[in-house]
Amino acid sequence: MMWKEKYKVGVPLIDEQHKELFKRLSEFIQVVQSKIPWEEKLESVRETMLFMKEYVIIHFEAEEAYQEKIKYPGIERHREVHAAFKEEVNSYVTLFEQKGLSEEKAQEFSAKLMTWLIMHVCQMDQKIGEYVENKGGEIQ
Template identity: 45%
Template sequence: MIWKEKYKIGISTIDEQHEELFNRVADFLQAIRQDGRWEEKVDKVKDTMVFLQEYVVTHFDYEEKYQQTLGYPDCDEHHNIHEAFKADIQSMAQEFADAGYHEEAVQKLAGRLLAWLINHVVATDQKMAQYVTEQGLEKI
């Protein structure tokens, strides 16, 4: 389990979505680190890539709409960060489709996913939560 209570930003829907992302990445990490043939792990990698391509869009859309309703001043910057991550996920999915699911590339993906999630939630999303608190806005 890589999700920690300290990652919560105090906005329940977003916290639930973050926890789901962390849980999926944790399952992915566990699957690729288990003993067994690499070929058997490729299905988990493919499932994770499909999930990420779909779920991050849902999550990012929700988070950005919420920010817009708040009048969050860093909304455009936050959107650009999300767009870069979505492009990165698409690029990795295409790379895997073209070159195959090689263990080294998948390990690299795992590290990037975990680092991005932690850094984004702990730094960028915490700034949004701080803004909500300072402005006395509703946390939905």
């Protein structure tokens, strides 16, 4: 499991969803890097990609709704970053659906997801938690 305590934002719903994302992503990386033939990984790769496409939307919407609720000042910028990433995920999924995905592209996708997720959770998402803390605790 790639989840670390320092990823915690302090908002239970967001943290639970982040944990789920990290869990699925580490499973995905394990499959992609395993030694079994690519054709045998395909079904699992497909399943994870579709999951990511849907779950990223669910998670971003929940996180944005929360920011709205607490009147978080950085919401517009956060929305833009989410939207750009959603597009990137979608472009990989579309590529996968239309042409199939090479093993190389699947590796590229998993590496990008991981880098993005860690950076985003450690930087932008942490600021949500800091804002809540400065406001005097949990706003739910």
